[in-house]
Amino acid sequence: IRSSGLRRKHFLECARQIIKKELQLILDSEIRWSSTYLMVHRTLILQQAMERFFTSEEFESLILTHWISPADWTLLKDMESILETPHLFQQCLSAEKTPTLCDAIPAFEAMIKKFDRQTTTFPALETAIHAATDKLEEYLGYIRDVPAYKLAMGMFGFRIG
Secondary structure (H helix, E strand, C coil), X not given: CCCCHHHHHHHHHHHHHHHCCCCCCCCCCCCCCCHHHHHHXXXXXXXXXXXXXXXXXXXXXXXXXXXXXXXXXXXXXXXHHXXXXXXXXXXXXXXXXXXXXXXXXXHHHHHXXXXXXXXXXXXXXXXXXXXXXXXXXXXXXXXXXXXXXXXXXXXXXXXXX
């Protein structure tokens, strides 16, 4: 859809007709926090516009290589639910005007607990959830030994909770 101006223009018209907004798909970015979550979230918002785009006579040839099946839409919804966890924690930690370093370990531990609960809800994504948990536990190992964290806990530890 994003590969040509004609496709973008037609997709924008589909989005206007379906959701009454001028929204485009967004791309993932390795250097932007939450970009995968935001990309999946936007894709789900634009699901009906995408379906209209791919079923339009002008672009129906793209269905063979770009159509998202009902099972794939379900998977995207599940992925959005899982990716929302770190997105919300990141938003919470970065939104404060006061230092939040003292909240890092409790936030990581809360994310791990939430991910553990999600393995039951989303068994098809258990491997991905465990990979995220493993990475969080690795980061926890690094953070606990950082002098700045210990200082922040001493100065601002009262804010936890």
